[in-house]
Amino acid sequence: MPSGNTVLNTPPPLSLYIHIPWCVRKCPYCDFNSHEASGGVPEAEYVAALVKDLEAALPLVWGRKVVSVFFGGGTPSLLSARAVDDILTSVRTLLPLEPLAEITLEANPGTVEADKFAGFRAAGVNRLSLGIQSFNPRHLKLLGRIHDDREAHRAVELAHRHFDNINLDLMYALPEQRMEEMLADLHTAIGFAPQHLSAYHLTLEPNTQFYLHPPSLPDDDAAAEMQLVVEAELAGAGYEHYETSAFAQKGRRCRHNLNYWLFGDYLGIGAGAHGKLSLQDRVIRQMRYKQPKAYLENILKGSPIQEEHQVAADDLAFEFMMNALRLTEGFPLALFQERTGLPLVSVLGALDVAERRGLIDRDLVQVRPTELGRRFLNELLQVFLPDEA
Ligand SMILES: C[S@@+](CC[C@H](N)C(=O)[O-])C[C@H]1O[C@@H](n2cnc3c(N)ncnc32)[C@H](O)[C@@H]1O
Numbered sequence: 001m002p003s004g005n006t007v008l009n010t011p012p013p014l015s016l017y018i019h020i021p022w023c024v025r026k027c028p029y030c031d032f033n034s035h036e037a038s039g040g041v042p043e044a045e046y047v048a049a050l051v052k053d054l055e056a057a058l059p060l061v062w063g064r065k066v067v068s069v070f071f072g073g074g075t076p077s078l079l080s081a082r083a084v085d086d087i088l089t090s091v092r093t094l095l096p097l098e099p100l101a102e103i104t105l106e107a108n109p110g111t112v113e114a115d116k117f118a119g120f121r122a123a124g125v126n127r128l129s130l131g132i133q134s135f136n137p138r139h140l141k142l143l144g145r146i147h148d149d150r151e152a153h154r155a156v157e158l159a160h161r162h163f164d165n166i167n168l169d170l171m172y173a174l175p176e177q178r179m180e181e182m183l184a185d186l187h188t189a190i191g192f193a194p195q196h197l198s199a200y201h202l203t204l205e206p207n208t209q210f211y212l213h214p215p216s217l218p219d220d221d222a223a224a225e226m227q228l229v230v231e232a233e234l235a236g237a238g239y240e241h242y243e244t245s246a247f248a249q250k251g252r253r254c255r256h257n258l259n260y261w262l263f264g265d266y267l268g269i270g271a272g273a274h275g276k277l278s279l280q281d282r283v284i285r286q287m288r289y290k291q292p293k294a295y296l297e298n299i300l301k302g303s304p305i306q307e308e309h310q311v312a313a314d315d316l317a318f319e320f321m322m323n324a325l326r327l328t329e330g331f332p333l334a335l336f337q338e339r340t341g342l343p344l345v346s347v348l349g350a351l352d353v354a355e356r357r358g359l360i361d362r363d364l365v366q367v368r369p370t371e372l373g374r375r376f377l378n379e380l381l382q383v384f385l386p387d388e389a
Pocket residue numbers: 029030031032072073074075106107108109130131132133169170171200201202203204205
């Protein structure tokens with residue numbers, strides 16, 4: 001496998017990720033960097049910190065245009081519209097934001113108000129992502145969500161009123177969920193005709209309440225069957241299945257996430273945010289302090305960055321595959337060299353192995369995971385592990 005420094009002729013597209021680390025209540029299945037906002041969100045202090053964070057990061061991205069912005073969490077919809085407006089005004093002042101940049105904000109249906117949605121839209125947010133999870137009141141309770149089915153419906157209706165590009169997050173293989181209940185959730189979601197749907201298999205993540213006290217979940221066969229049904233139903237409703245969990249109407253793929261999967265660059269600001277940036281002769285990864293308090297303290301001391309390292313060439317090849325092979329259509333062969341700076345020959349052996357095992361298809365232009373490769377993505381990725389080749 002490859003070694004040595006990388007040289008990138010053209011920098012990849014650049015996205016901006018903004019992390020908002022608070023939620024009303026911590027969901028028992030969630031391992032995201034989110035913390036209960038019991039004493040309220042220190043909004044003004046955090047907005048000022050984000051702007052400082054961005055200013056300090058500018059030398060790493062001088063002159064580069066930003067193609068997408070994503071407010072993720074946590075629960076970004078806890079912020080006031082004014083705060084989102086202040087943040088986006090600073091982003092526009094400090095960075096060249098493409099005129100048609102996709103600007104997404106994640107919202108929790110339990111924190112929805114009509115005025116707020118109108119305010120987010122007026123601030124420049126043009127894509128809203130709603131964490132619906134389920135429309136079934138019993139499952140919403142079992143998931144510890146702060147919203148019920150009525151609020152889920154209302155949130156989607158309001159979202160449609162203010163945005164013409166919305167995503168609904170759904171989860172399946174929920175505690176005690178039967179196939180017909182999953183189908184009812186899916187049909188309700190499809191009935192709202194969102195431009196994008198993300199359907200996640202509920203997983204038990206270490207350091208969560210569900211991991212410590214596992215609920216009764218559908219077994220592996222039942223969950224796999226649900227996944228097939230999700231894919232078939234969404235295909236029938238005209239959604240393109242373009243990534244493991246992502247489905248979109250034509251032309252409505254998430255540009256921000258696509259940039260991650262195509263191994264583009266992203267600057268991540270805010271508590272615990274990760275970033276990946278290509279410099280002329282190396283690719284670096286950064287992580288900001290995770291705890292909001294530590295993040296805010298370190299911003300004042302001068303730098304919010306807890307960890308930064310150069311990605312080793314071996315890891316670059318693996319990380320590229322880990323992202324690009326999630327895409328149903330895979331990636332153009334030429335993109336490997338363009339994004340990693342490594343010669344294609346450095347992965348040809350591994351591509352041969354994957355092809356012989358029936359995990360990918362390829363021609364002179366494109367590499368695509370086969371259906372087998374998509375189902376057994378971990379096995380496919382193992383072929384590209386640095387010590388495997
Ligand atoms: C940061 S959250 C989205 C916004 C908001 N925090 C919310 O939950 O409403 C991103 C999405 O990841 C999914 N997710 C979170 N934990 C998960 C888990 N353990 N298994 C599968 N999907 C999960 C949920 O669908 C969630 O909406």
